[in-house]
Amino acid sequence: MNERKRKNTSTRRAMLANEIAQAIRLRAFRPGEWLRQIDLEERFEATRFDVRSALDELAVRKTIEHVPNRGYRVAEVDLKTYEEILATRIILERATAEGVVARIDDAAIARLDALAAQFSAAVTTGSRTEQSEINRAFHQFMYSFCGNAVLEEMIWGLRDRGRGSQITVWSSHELLQKSDREHFEMMAALKARDAERLAALIATHIIKGGVVGPVPVEPG
Amino acid sequence: MNERKRKNTSTRRAMLANEIAQAIRLRAFRPGEWLRQIDLEERFEATRFDVRSALDELAVRKTIEHVPNRGYRVAEVDLKTYEEILATRIILERATAEGVVARIDDAAIARLDALAAQFSAAVTTGSRTEQSEINRAFHQFMYSFCGNAVLEEMIWGLRDRGRGSQITVWSSHELLQKSDREHFEMMAALKARDAERLAALIATHIIKGGVVGPVPVEPG
DNA sequence: TGCGACAAAATTGGCGCCAATAATTTCGCC
DNA sequence: GGCGAAATTATTGGCGCCAATTTTGTCGCA
Missing domain, CATH: 1.20.120.530 (GntR ligand-binding domain-like)
Known part of the structure; x- marks a missing residue:
């Protein structure tokens, strides 16, 4: 009956985070590379808010690294x-x-x-x-x-x-x-x-x- | 020379997340208990934005659980x-x-x-x-x-x-x-x-x- | 009195705006 | 022409507003 309503944020965020994570796995973004929010918005057709949430999540998971006022980049593991x-x-x-x-x-x-x-x-x-x-x-x-x-x-x-x-x-x-x-x-x-x-x-x-x-x- | 400027967000967020995590460890919040954002704002004297960021971080770390439109609660582990x-x-x-x-x-x-x-x-x-x-x-x-x-x-x-x-x-x-x-x-x-x-x-x-x-x- | 529906209050959450900061270019001086 | 400083542009990030949603409270009816 009920058509599935639009996904709520936490779902969208998680999905986007996984998409970005996969892109990193597939080397679409290489270690050390900056992930510009504007690019990600376009590439994944998401709002800036969702992009930021997803990046925050990946930063907590240590897939990427956050540098204040510089942005997020793929973590370089020493x-x-x-x-x-x-x-x-x-x-x-x-x-x-x-x-x-x-x-x-x-x-x-x-x-x-x-x-x-x-x-x-x-x-x-x-x-x-x-x-x-x-x-x-x-x-x-x-x-x-x-x-x-x-x-x-x-x-x-x-x-x-x-x-x-x-x-x-x-x-x-x-x-x-x-x-x-x-x-x-x-x-x-x-x-x-x-x-x-x-x-x-x-x-x-x-x-x-x-x-x-x-x-x-x-x-x- | 330079006086230390105010902390940037990612630092404040991480600190707040750790404070909340410690409060959970100390059982100030019990498993299953809802963490109302307004309360946390007052208790830790933080902005709503920081509270939300911290809660998101803890949710990623699985310390707490996020239920869309309901909020965040201390994870109950089965x-x-x-x-x-x-x-x-x-x-x-x-x-x-x-x-x-x-x-x-x-x-x-x-x-x-x-x-x-x-x-x-x-x-x-x-x-x-x-x-x-x-x-x-x-x-x-x-x-x-x-x-x-x-x-x-x-x-x-x-x-x-x-x-x-x-x-x-x-x-x-x-x-x-x-x-x-x-x-x-x-x-x-x-x-x-x-x-x-x-x-x-x-x-x-x-x-x-x-x-x-x-x-x-x-x-x- | 119990129950359901409707209304009011409380809470969360999406999002856009603009200030703060960094990167880049331009310009002036030596 | 080279170099450094100032202006311009690009990008990030803090935050408040209000809509969406849930919860609570109230009322009417059986």
Whole structure:
């Protein structure tokens, strides 16, 4: 009966914040780049008020940085913080293994196999952002079975924060292929219901995929 | 030379948000309670604009909840979410043990001993909020040596979120005394540089301090 | 007396205006 | 011609106003 009325502010704000966040993920805005409110108004067809709200939200989530009287810019993550983010991601993402192994079902495994295959295809033919989005989908779907929504939230919050680093993810084709292979190793561990092995794979996946060269990361 | 100019908004907003957050921690506002903007204006002597900004920030941090056209209220955490928060806290806080043990020095140990002693005293003589604040100070100071600022942030964000549960922390005097004892056991593990033992103690500390058998939760 | 509808009051929330600040250009002086 | 200062332009950000919405209070009717 009732047609859906126009969205209220908090919804619009959240949606816009997510749109901007995605744009940042897709590197439409690069780390350090200023986000001019006027541009965002036009690009996303939103009012200035909504743009500001969304930017404030992203600043609280540390996706962007606010400089008084200068504006908002995509956060640039320094090396130390980046390493801390990776270390914390390892802690959190490892911890999903147990729950995932316990709760995953055959249908989900099939879907994950498909996503892993999609990633394989994207490694050779797809664009950087395609690879990135498929990879994200793979992990997001897998972690969604961990049985802890709070834990999931933290993981995705951290992953978004890590985007602001100068370090190139998958800096070489070999690393990309390694990530690809690791997905299938994870699937094997998953099918064998081997939580410990899955956790170990997740840890190396994060380290190898994210850091180039000598790795000075000691979790904790 | 230059007298310090008036604080800019983002600073005022952050300060006000922290003040309100502390008030919530101290139970000046109870879970489910509505935070009327007019009241907050007077109580904290802030403009309506700043109040709203601060409330928005706290809503993003999930300390409070925003209901369109109704306002903001202290988040009520349901049991499932509360358990997830505790589980995630255990994951994160355990992970500090290694770094803390590696980095702690004698001066810090002395300070922690003092805080543990303060807590002991507060167990018998202090108020609930005093106990809570000293306990917080103890853990905050300890975790500050973990060498991972991002990890620390996550922990304190989660701890704040947990305040919104109906579950009474330290529901009995015995649990309070148990917490007290555990602080000293942690100190022993710390002095022995036994990270594994410290991690185990942290885990039980969180579980025992936070959950009390079958929980009489009444939906608000 | 209980209940529903209508009216009045209280509260929230969208938004535009313009002051404050930073960035850019122009101009004058050496 | 180069350099610094002043004027111009661009952008951000504080804030108050009033509309939209909810809550509270009142009245009439069964």
